[in-house]
Amino acid sequence: MTTFAANWRKGRALFVHAFASMTEYRAEIVIWMISGSLPLVMMAMWIGLAADGPVGGYAAADFAAYFLVVFLVRQLTVVWVIWELDREIRLGELSPKLLRPIDPVWGHVADNLAEKAVRLPLVLLPVVAGLWWAGARLPLTPESLGGFALLVVGAWVIKFFQQYATGLLTFWTDQTVGLERVWFSVSMVLSGALAPLDLFPEAVRGVLPYTPFPYLVDVPVQALLGRLAGPDLLQAFAVQGAWGLAFFVGSRLLWRNGIRRYGAVGA
Amino acid sequence: MRRYLRIWRIFFTHSLIQDLEYRLNWWLNAFNTLLFLGSSALVLWVVFTQADAIGGWTFDQALTLLGVYLLIEGVTVVFLVPNLNRVPQYVRKGELDYLLLKPIAARFIVSTRYASVWWVPQLGLALAVILVGMARQGTLTIGHLGLLALMLVAAIGTLYAVWFALTTTAFWFVKVDNVSELFTAFFAAGRFPVSAYPGWVRALLTFVVPVAFLTTVPAEAAAGTLTWGWALAAVGVAVVLLAASQALWRYALASYTSASS
Numbered sequence: 001m002t003t004f005a006a007n008w009r010k011g012r013a014l015f016v017h018a019f020a021s022m023t024e025y026r027a028e029i030v031i032w033m034i035s036g037s038l039p040l041v042m043m044a045m046w047i048g049l050a051a052d053g054p055v056g057g058y059a060a061a062d063f064a065a066y067f068l069v070v071f072l073v074r075q076l077t078v079v080w081v082i083w084e085l086d087r088e089i090r091l092g093e094l095s096p097k098l099l100r101p102i103d104p105v106w107g108h109v110a111d112n113l114a115e116k117a118v119r120l121p122l123v124l125l126p127v128v129a130g131l132w133w134a135g136a137r138l139p140l141t142p143e144s145l146g147g148f149a150l151l152v153v154g155a156w157v158i159k160f161f162q163q164y165a166t167g168l169l170t171f172w173t174d175q176t177v178g179l180e181r182v183w184f185s186v187s188m189v190l191s192g193a194l195a196p197l198d199l200f201p202e203a204v205r206g207v208l209p210y211t212p213f214p215y216l217v218d219v220p221v222q223a224l225l226g227r228l229a230g231p232d233l234l235q236a237f238a239v240q241g242a243w244g245l246a247f248f249v250g251s252r253l254l255w256r257n258g259i260r261r262y263g264a265v266g267a
Numbered sequence: 268m269r270r271y272l273r274i275w276r277i278f279f280t281h282s283l284i285q286d287l288e289y290r291l292n293w294w295l296n297a298f299n300t301l302l303f304l305g306s307s308a309l310v311l312w313v314v315f316t317q318a319d320a321i322g323g324w325t326f327d328q329a330l331t332l333l334g335v336y337l338l339i340e341g342v343t344v345v346f347l348v349p350n351l352n353r354v355p356q357y358v359r360k361g362e363l364d365y366l367l368l369k370p371i372a373a374r375f376i377v378s379t380r381y382a383s384v385w386w387v388p389q390l391g392l393a394l395a396v397i398l399v400g401m402a403r404q405g406t407l408t409i410g411h412l413g414l415l416a417l418m419l420v421a422a423i424g425t426l427y428a429v430w431f432a433l434t435t436t437a438f439w440f441v442k443v444d445n446v447s448e449l450f451t452a453f454f455a456a457g458r459f460p461v462s463a464y465p466g467w468v469r470a471l472l473t474f475v476v477p478v479a480f481l482t483t484v485p486a487e488a489a490a491g492t493l494t495w496g497w498a499l500a501a502v503g504v505a506v507v508l509l510a511a512s513q514a515l516w517r518y519a520l521a522s523y524t525s526a527s528s
Contacts, residue, residue, distance in 0.1 A: 031445040031448050031449060032445075032448065034307045034448070034449060034452045035448040035449070035451060035452045036452075037452045037455070038452075038455045039453065041455050041456045041458075041459075044465060045314075045321065045459050045464060045477065046463045047465055048321070048322060048463045048464050048465050049314065049317070049318050049321060049463070051465070055317045055318060056317045145348060153296075154271060155496070160371050173290075175291050175295060178291075178292060178295035179295070180301055181295075181299050182298065182302060183294070185303050185306055186302060186306065187301060188306065189306040189309055189310060194306075194310050195310055195313045199310070199312070199313050199316070199317060200309075200313055201316065204309070212440045248372070
């Protein structure tokens, strides 16, 4: 059997198992969905502001479209792997996983993708209904849809490996969940989840393109709204890909060094 | 009463000693609260570069409201979450049996046994934001502070009653561990005055989930714009909900059959 075929079989087995267990958590997934509804609160506030006319170039329907798509992007890129790593490393639950003939990261990736497969239909329904109700029209072209899909995957890759890398710091300290909270607070604002980034003051907007944050929410959203096309879209792919690769490589390095420490503790 | 105060002090000291093990957490949380404050202020700034007011509130009033939001959230995290999130587990594992045997009210132990002391810095920062906001509005007087204190007590009473009632449903539904997630989602709307939202959202936040009484009303007290009608309503809502949650708790205990017997 070729390596590729073997890996394909392993991957499929992991996914099928993860999907079966995730469908058991349907009700929880709905609650986690609701707990990510802060962009909808912001939407209500901005719509209230735009009641007497456009604010910063956005009419009420534009805000509705923007924040509903923000909600969609954040739902499709939800990552919780740090809580798993924090527990597994501190309590030694990682040990049995090390005996398996596959790197534990792929099990987490499978869990995540399976959860997204369950979540996607649950999320699409309210978002589409909301867009229709608010009278927001999206320019659905192959370019905007394809670009959006790829950028959402890219955003998920950045978030997943950023959290995986942070979680692996548990090999050295038990405060990683606190560190993740710091990252979360910053990324919430600077990714555009609370206010459209083009309304930010000039000073902040100048720095943002040099950080990974806009690529987590704002950039995919702009693609679906049809405001990112042609060469700009290609550039967004490239920069987002570079960030994803950086976090991926970082997490591999941390894993290699951390796993030696884990053995040294005798867990 | 004095006996309960003494017991609460022992509970709190115990939590404090436990949390002192994790001193770095204290600083991380303080830093995080500062970051949250900074990012919320940035959002407010963005909003106010586009508009002169949100829902008729000035920047200083909105800032005071942010302080109230932080304070209520802080009280939740320090005092409510560590206690009430354990209730489903008490019921599921039958641990409630031991609490019922103690010679003090079971509701008291269930509600006060633990405290997450590491989040205390948030309470201090929140108070500072409120005071700065009031000073900038020029409403920093004994009268306004007194009314603010009363409204905050009513808000915390309302919050506690609702959350306690929700967790009490664990007696029938057992798995309600995620109730706090739901609550947090709705409470997030409290970072802006309810008048900032479109009409039906405002109605929802006032009459269905009483978020308006948790942050908007206390912030109005601080701004000196609270009418007596709303002040009375806030106290009334708190009293009625507390009484209702107590009735539900007694009913739940009466139908409790224990998991271990």
